[in-house]
Amino acid sequence: MRALCWHGKKDIRCDTVPDPTIEAPRDAIVRVTSCAICGSDLHLFDGFVPGMERGDIMGHEFMGEVVEVGPANKRLKVGDRVVVPFTICCGECDQCRRGNYSVCERSNRKKDLGDKAFGHATAGLFGYSHLTGGYPGGQAEYVRVPYADVTPVKIPDGLTDEQVLFLGDILPTGWQAAVQCDIQPTDIVAIWGAGPVGQFALRSALLLGAMRVVVIDRVPERLAMAAAAGATVIDFENESVIERLQDITHGKGPDKCIDCVGLESHASGHLDSMMDRAKQAVMLETDRPHVLREMMYVCRPAGVLSVPGVYGGLLDKLPFGAAMNKGLTIRTGQTHVNRWTDDLLKRIEAGQIDPSFVITHTMALEDGPAMYKVFREKEDGCIKVVLKPGLAPGVGRVTTAA
Structure with a gap:
């Protein structure tokens, strides 16, 4: 065959x-x-x-x-x-x-x-x-x-x-990602990555009753597809993700954050992303966790981080103190x-x-x-x-x- x-x-x-x-x-x-x-x-x-x-x-x-x-x-x-x-x-x-x-x-x-x-x-x-x-x-x-x-x-x-x-x-992956968030009718849900899993996570979050969904990516076709489904979109290459999310949520941060990117996150011009690439090249780190860092930093206190994105090994410089002190719940898994x-x-x-x-x-x-x-x-x-x-x-x- x-x-x-x-x-x-x-x-x-x-x-x-x-x-x-x-x-x-x-x-x-x-x-x-x-x-x-x-x-x-x-x-x-x-x-x-x-x-x-x-x-x-x-x-x-x-x-x-x-x-x-x-x-x-x-x-x-x-x-x-x-x-x-x-x-x-x-x-x-x-x-x-x-x-x-x-x-x-x-x-x-x-x-x-x-x-x-x-x-x-x-x-x-x-x-x-x-x-x-x-x-x-x-x-x-x-x-x-x-x-x-x-x-x-x-x-x-x-x-x-x-x-x-x-x-x-990818359909149940997007669905599980949203279910893990325990979405409430007043929730603003932020999704990093508008690829296929992100598209299904977006539609799942809306089906489960999210008040508003924000999708972050840089590919025009993906952002257009997300916008057509009712999402607010952020092009991370042309605007600050942190500033836009703070503006959208009136400074409170999104209630629930979903990482549909995983270990190969791209963030041109960000110092942490450039460091991750260098560390990967010399085997000091296996994965690029820019999205995880951003989610831990911007998520509303007592919020939920849902991680369907695949990670394979060792990550560096995660702001785990922010996750702990803000009381974030982290849910992951295949x-x-x-x-x-x-x-x-x-x-x-x-x-x-x-x-x-x-x-x-x-x-x-x-x-x-x-x-x-x-x-x-x-x-x-x-x-x-x-x-x-x-x-x-x-x-x-x-x-x-x-």
């Missing part, structure tokens, strides 16, 4: 690799009909997440048709259409029973590596380094899905791939996808939200290496890339962001 494989920093190739096979009784094999490039994939592309090996198959946002099931899998049958969450969960361990699926205690098959990196291993993740199990990802024609009697979300007839694909990651999918699928079916609005590029799987670069550089108005195995290379579709 064909798959997008990691060969080093900024080196993704479309290779021919062996087809996956059933390895455990609860497995399933899924023929991928749609997959996507996620902002988190760029952390691998840029070489900031450890534990990648040459030839690893990329991708953790995918869906398709079940073509084979293991003998113990009684939930799925051949022909079922499913979205596969990026977090692999067993459904039986203590954390899964509590609904904490992203920290499943059984699915990370390389637990020793995860323990060394994080103190305790997290769940296994598709296509996201050997720290999280080294599972082949979904930017491929076929995928082996472990614990497939628990993890996949069955999709009813009548919904397109584009409507439901993002149930596997998304407990299966906790939210039933509700979100019903909202899609009811027409309350159509996640397809975020797609700007639909391309062939073989176009993937080039599209990583387009997405990375935010060229051609690119906000979200969907890849279609089986689509002829070069015969894609670009949709103007609205």
